[in-house]
Amino acid sequence: MIEASGLAYRYEDGTTAVDGVDLTIEAGERVALLGPNGAGKSTLLLLLGGLLPPDDGSVRYFGTDQPGDAVRDRLGVLTQDPGEYLFNPTVREDIEYGPAQLGLSAAEADRRVAELAERFDLEHLLDRPPFRLSGGEQRRAAIASVLSVDPDVLLLDEPLSNVDGNNEAELLDLLDELSADGVTIVTSTPDTDLVAAVADRVVLLGRDGRVVATGSTREVLTDTDRLREAGLAPPTVVELFDRAGFEDLPVRVEEAVERLRRQ
Ligand SMILES: Nc1ncnc2c1ncn2[C@@H]1O[C@H](COP(=O)(O)OP(=O)(O)O)[C@@H](O)[C@H]1O
Ligand SMILES: [Mg+2]
Structure with missing residues (x-):
């Protein structure tokens, strides 16, 4: 899906x-970009999403040499500040924006808005101006607008920050559903407790914008010395x-509970 080399x-x-x-x-993977604040996660996601031009190196998409613009519709990028996505007078118009850009019919756009509003508990907020929403509500609205174009690859920058417990569980379920549907999901986070719920593979970034380890979620999360070295x-x-x-x-609470029950 995405092949980056020598990115700087x-x-x-x-x-x-x-x-x-x-x-x-790879197609269908769930990958976490894990690293402390300032490690370069947000910058890397913008580079991978084609929203920043690299100073060095290159990114290829879908095995072709098409530039980022040509494949933009297939990439859904959620930046760290959800406000960047919400620029229309109402939440509804924000969610309709993507489908309209794709040239989908008004009926199809309406259908997508209704479906996403239900999924993200946004029905009561659709006619509100996005800047009048709480941080967590804004994040849900931003994710709904990213998903409105049905992307093949999702790049999510700290999608669960500011999201409360109930909505976190909902969002994790939704990511599971999307993944089961074959969507490739890259999630950035500084939160080691979250990683096992969102990724099968982890790319660990150190403080200096370099990859210090990659491996299965279990390999990376159980290497406590390396995690501490990375901050x-x-x-x-x-x-x-x-x-x-x-x-x-x-590496997951469910797994720990199972282990203790057996003990
Ligand atoms: N607009 C900017 N101008 C200058 N430095 C920046 C800017 N945005 C981020 N940085 C710096 O780049 C590094 C990586 O930042 P960032 O990609 O936001 O990391 P992370 O998302 O992992 O916290 C940090 O040292 C940060 O201070
Ligand atoms: Mg960041």
Whole structure:
């Protein structure tokens, strides 16, 4: 789906945000970009989404040499600030915007709005101006507008920050459904507790915009020394089982519960 090689990006003030990143995202994968604040996750997602031109290196999409513009409809990018997505007078118009850009009929746009509003609990907010929503509501509205074009690849920058418990569970279920439908999902997060719920593979970024490890979610999350070196605390369940002296560390709460029941 995405093949990045040698990606580098420096901001105008000279800050190197991404430095020599090679990354391949296969169809249907769920990948987490994990790293501490300032590691370069947001910048890398913008590069992968074709929203920033790299200073070095290149990104290929869908095995072709088409530039980002040509494949834009197939990529759904949720930037860290959901406000960037919400620029129409109402939430409804924000969600309709993508389908309208694609030239879909008004009836189809209406159908998509209704479906997404129901899924994201936005029905009561459709006629409100997006800037009058809470942070979590804005994030749900932004995700709904990203999904309105039915993308094949989702690039989500910290999609669960500011989202409360109920909506978090809903959103995780939705990501599972999308993944089951074959959508490729790349999620950035600084939260090691979240990773196992959103990814099968992890790309770990250190503080300097470089990849310090890639591997299965289990490999990366149970390597507590490496996580700490990268500036991250291990997931709570990993830390708990590690300190309690278990050899084989669970990475999800469900797995930990199962283990304790058997013990
Ligand atoms: N607009 C900007 N101008 C200058 N430096 C920036 C800008 N945006 C981000 N940075 C810097 O680039 C580095 C990577 O930032 P970012 O990609 O936002 O990391 P993350 O999303 O992992 O927190 C950080 O050192 C950050 O301070
Ligand atoms: Mg960020």
